[in-house]
Amino acid sequence: MKSILLHINDDSCMEARLQVAMDIARACDAHITCLQAVSYEVFAPGDFAGNAMAAAIPRIREAAEHLRAEIEADLANEDVAWNWRFLYGAAEHRLLEQSALHDIIIVGPHDIGEEGSRGPSAMAGELTLDAPAPVLVVPGSIKRLDVRAPVLVAWNGSSEAAVALRAAVPLLALSERVFLASVKEEKDTERFEFPASEAARYLVRHGVEAEVVEIPRGKGKISEVLAKAAAARECGMLVMGAYGHSRLAEMLLGGVTRRMLSEPQLPILLAH
Known part of the structure; x- marks a missing residue:
């Protein structure tokens, strides 16, 4: 994991994901690309002449320049390799474009301008589905x-879980203990191809020893069961395959991915 794509935005989780990016960069001798995307698409009802947009552009530009100066000053004192990439346009589009030559994308849990929302980040979801690199969602509480x-790897035997497992191998190799955790339900049927034992053998080939654990679901939601299991084992990160059901079903019915992204308690590595 040598190339990190970090989303730069002036939100309450920026410091957390910057620190996580630097921690990974130091551990993996990796390079951080700080991507700051600025959009001037300001919607103002009735602003047919564009007066509101014209007035907003200097403020948006000034705020972006101030943020860049602050973060560059911090990075100048750190022992990590980095560069700055400033692009115009929506952040999710620019991150997706730049992800092709990066090994991991680090984002926050909220969409731009949506802090305080309890809903999941649409940007994180879209990147997870479309980007060729895994997405690490970092909540603001992380120091x-x-x-x-x-590390807890959520395992349900699906192809999405397998993709996430493969993507996480460089980080799993650094961990002192890896748990392959399956949530057991009473009405479980053998729907998937890959048992946890096979996933454990895959990891052994990469020099990673994993402990296979089966957690009873009880009456709680799977997302809650996984979060409690990770906390009980003092995990620093959760790895999971995203959107195992159709995206429409996840949006309408709710799903493990959606719930985990709504209020993450620890960094979550997602892949699809």
């Missing part, structure tokens, strides 16, 4: 990422 801390 640093201990790459040696235990």
Whole structure:
């Protein structure tokens, strides 16, 4: 994992994901690309002449320049390799475009301008579905990422879980303990092809020893069960395959991915 794509935005989680990016960069001797995307598409009802947009552009530009100066000053004092990439346009589009030559994308849990919302980040979901690199969602409560801390891999035997597992191998190799956790339900049927034992053998080939655990669901939601299991094992990160059902079903009915993204308690590595 040598190339990190970090979303730059002036939100309450920026410091957290910057710190996590630096922790990974130090552990993997990786390079951080700080991507700051600025959109001037300001919607103002009735502003047919564009007066509101014209007035907003200097303020948006000034705020972007101030943020860049602050973060560059911080990075200048750190022992990590980095560069700055400033682009115009929607952040999700620019991150997706730049992701082709990066090994991981680091974003926050909220969409731009949606802080305080309890809903999941649409940008994180879209990137997870469309980008060729895994997405690491970092909540603002995180002070640093201990790459040696235990990691919980949510395992349901699906192809999405397998993709996430493969994507996480460079980080799993740094962890002192890896848990392959399956949530057992009473009405489980053998729907998927890959048992946890096969996933564990895959990891062994990469030098990663994993402990297979089966967690009873009880009456809680799977997202809650996974979060509690990770907390009980003092995990520093959760790895999971995203959107195992159709995206429409996830949006209408709710799903594990959607719930986990709504209020993440620890960094979550997602892949599809």
